[in-house]
Amino acid sequence: LRSRKAEPVKGSIHGREYVQYDYTPEQYEALIKLSAALSDIFPKLKPDAPRTPEGNIIDRTLSDEQWASFSGILGHYHVQSNKTDPGPAMDWDYLLEGVR
Numbered sequence: 404l405r406s407r408k409a410e411p412v413k414g415s416i417h418g419r420e421y422v423q424y425d426y427t428p429e430q431y432e433a434l435i436k437l438s439a440a441l442s443d444i445f446p447k448l449k450p451d452a453p454r455t456p457e458g459n460i461i462d463r464t465l466s467d468e469q470w471a472s473f474s475g476i477l478g479h480y481h482v483q484s485n486k487t488d489p490g491p492a493m494d495w496d497y498l499l500e501g502v503r
Contacts, residue, residue, distance in 0.1 A: 407431065407494070414491020416480050417463050423492040431494075435501035438476055442502060449475040450502040452495045460495045476502070 406425040413422050426434075442448045453461040453473050464484045465473065478493065479486035 406492075407497075408492075412492035415462050416487045416491060417484055419487075421487065421491050423490045425492045425494065426489075431498060431501065434498060438498070438502045447474045450499050451475040452499060453477065453481055462491070 406427055408425040411422045411424050413420065415421070438450070442450050452475055453465055453469060455461055461469070461481065463480065465477075465481050476499070479488045480490075
């Protein structure tokens with residue numbers, strides 16, 4: 404299976420730099436279907452991810468205030484500081500567009 408992007412993606416999670424390949428179209432398709440189904444079943448689960456005031460996806464664990472006010476799709480790294488998945492290669496906007 405081939406990732407959606409030919410080149411590795413560089414990015415930061417919890418202030419550390421990572422390099423990883425993007426997910427495959429099949430992985431995105433499965434995650435989109437799962438996330439859309441969960442959003443239908445649980446209406447409070449909005450098809451969005453935690454964002455900075457500038458609109459960028461947050462790349463670290465959420466603060467208590469962010470955690471209390473957010474209702475949407477999270478990566479493990481948004482919940483626990485010892486997790487880095489799904490990592491910097493996750494194309495959140497592509498995923499969320501598919502979920503919507």
